[in-house]
Amino acid sequence: MSMVRHRAASARVVAGFAVAATLLSAGCSGDGENAASTTTRKPRPVTTTTTQTEHKPTDLTIDVSGMKYSPADVTIKVGETVTWKFSDKAPHNVQGIGDKAMGINSPIIDKGEWSYTFTQPGTYRYLCSLHPDMRGSITVE
Numbered sequence: 001m002s003m004v005r006h007r008a009a010s011a012r013v014v015a016g017f018a019v020a021a022t023l024l025s026a027g028c029s030g031d032g033e034n035a036a037s038t039t040t041r042k043p044r045p046v047t048t049t050t051t052q053t054e055h056k057p058t059d060l061t062i063d064v065s066g067m068k069y070s071p072a073d074v075t076i077k078v079g080e081t082v083t084w085k086f087s088d089k090a091p092h093n094v095q096g097i098g099d100k101a102m103g104i105n106s107p108i109i110d111k112g113e114w115s116y117t118f119t120q121p122g123t124y125r126y127l128c129s130l131h132p133d134m135r136g137s138i139t140v141e
């Protein structure tokens with residue numbers, strides 16, 4: 001009896017496998033369940049890894065304060081996400097320069113953050129449209 005309860009609990013841990021396990025135990029209450037229980041253990045590490053990948057908010061943070069972006073010129077890898085953290089007395093934005101950087105276009109932000117994920121290699125220049133002397137570049141390798 002206690003063995004049956006244990007098997008049900010481990011099936012619930014792996015959500016993706018739970019449906020199959022439930023169907024299996026509904027149709028068969030014999031020794032066949034032991035095989036299902038062994039299989040259930042394998043997906044667990046995979047599920048954990050997926051969760052860690054999703055919890056990747058930013059790869060690089062650029063501070064927007066003192067009327068400048070710092071660091072102003074950075075190099076990242078394809079697929080990485082840059083977050084601009086706005087904390088200046090004046091509001092600013094991040095606006096791409098040229099066709100290539102057209103997708104880079106944040107709202108004007110007083111306090112807060114804005115992120116952009118770079119999926120194509122190249123060099124992207126940007127400025128603050130309110131203070132065009134504020135400039136930066138992202139090189140994506």
Ligand SMILES: [Cu+2]
Nearest residue numbers: 092128130131
């Ligand atoms: Cu500005």
